[in-house]
Amino acid sequence: MKIGVPKEMKSNENRVAMTPPAGVMSLTQAGHEVKIEKGAGVESGIADDLYVKAGATIAEQAEDAWAQELVVKVKEPQPSEFAFFRKDLILFTYLHLAAAGKVADALLEQQTTGIAYETIQAPNGGLPLLTPMSEIAGRMSVQAGVRFLEKTYGGKGVLVSGVPGVSPADVVIIGGGIVGTNAAKMAIGLGANVTLLDINIERLRQLEDLFPGKIRTLASNTFNIAQQTEKADILIGAVLIPGAKAPKLVTEDMLNQWSWICYCRCCGRSGRIDRNH
Template sequence: MKIGVPKEIKNHEYRVGMQPAGVRAMVQAGHEVVVERGAGDGSGFPDDAFEGAGATMVDAAADAWAADMVVKVKEPLREEYSLFREGQIVYTYLHLAAVPELTRALMDKKVRGIAYETITDRHGGLPLLRPMSEIAGRMAPQVGAWSLEKANGGRGLLLGGVPGTRRGRVTIIGGGIVGTAAARIAIGLGAQVTVLDLSQHRMAYLEDVFGTNIETLYSNPENIEKKVLTADMVIGAVLVPGAAAPKLVSDELVQGMKPGSVIVDVAVDQGGCISTCRPTTHQEPTYIAYDVVHYCVANMPGAVPRTSTYALTNATLGYGLEIANKGVEQAILDSIHGDGHLAKGVNTWDGVCTVEAVATACGVEFTTLESLVH
């Protein structure tokens, strides 16, 4: 199979879809890999490292996109839609529920879109989303603390305080991978941390891990309101796999927050769980609404591309090799009749949408994958 690795074109996105070690594994398995020149520069992988691993370097994005399978990091942007081809495999984060236009473009061109964020594992987790969730979660208190500084629009509050002063209050909505990682860093910074979640099991786990350094509360409108209004920093960490994030914090609630407080919505790539949030970029990461600083960068891990590329590609390579070695139809068929994990990653297939939550969010028809691959 011919595999293409184009350079990411999203604003300040420095990650790359495959590192040289992955190229070597693909080439040793008998596949051809073409990499767009400069694709790995932002992550510290020069062109000669890819060439040394056996890749063919190409000058134009179109040459990388001409491959049978395109391996990326972020969802294709509008400028890349014209490069789609019928039957092509696009293996990347897609987050289609938040981008109906992309969903329709993939369907119109009959692209086989396989999304990292919906592939599952035997534990019911999301193994290709987890490493980036870990990074985004750990970054959230860090960028939130920066946003709290007066020069950056915040209240001028030090999260950990000093003796004789109040520590900052951090409210985290969602106790999954992002929320747990965020809690770990916020506690380390010395903040008072509250995590709201729906799962009693998850809340018990968090208290076992963090002990009296954390407060857990059941996530209902009353508790969300109370903790958002008293917080210095609110971190949105809600995920419904494949679906748009539910709006748990309203405009009215944000209006009631303290001036100069901070919102970091990690769920913004799925539409955000806070109604005042809209996607921002690393170039202009924040804006102020209702006197509250909003940090809503949709590709937060892109700011630490060296760490992120290693973490991501370590997770994605195995499934990528399975697709390349077996061919996509056989790989998906084996998955359907086996553990189903890879098949859950298929979001579009030959002109239809195969994830019900995505179809609902984007207003398109849903078709089961099993009815298409047999």
């Protein structure tokens, strides 16, 4: 098969869809041809010559990468890329179509086959291509929140762990799946007061067993969300409703003026919050 990897066009997207050893080498050894757009890996620290050594050829223009039978990307195509859609193209990437209606319309119009990473299901119902990114997003959300609580970054100057005689920060997580669990792991490790809300009571039971005595769990409903967001220093939205847009759970008037909020801007699906920070 002829496989193309274009450079990502979405703002602040520094990833590339394929690495030289794990991607290009395995595919070329299996008889496929891989064409990488010039400079596609640079923001991830991968120079073109590493791709060439692994067996890829370099496409000078985006259109050469897009002209292949299968195009492998990271994020959903941007409007400037819709012109590359065509009937005999297979596009494999995160699509998040529930939050990206224009992409869905453009794919339908050109009858392009789109396979969304986030919808691929393992026999046990898991989402193997979303899980690693959820692990990263959950862990990074706390790291970013901690940074933005510092005065230098406009925060109120809270040390997340507290010190003897001073309380730790309150970290509130809405959604206890992969993102929420990884955020909880980080926040607990830093010594924060962690509260996690989910609509799935069985999941809350599992989390209490996983982090005994280190986490408070609450049923996710408007009352509890309002009460917890009001006191949160860091608020993390980590909700997923498979195949649908996440519901808007936190409204502007629920927030205190100092909360640092982690909201998934790339796909807009982490349990929507009125304000983006």
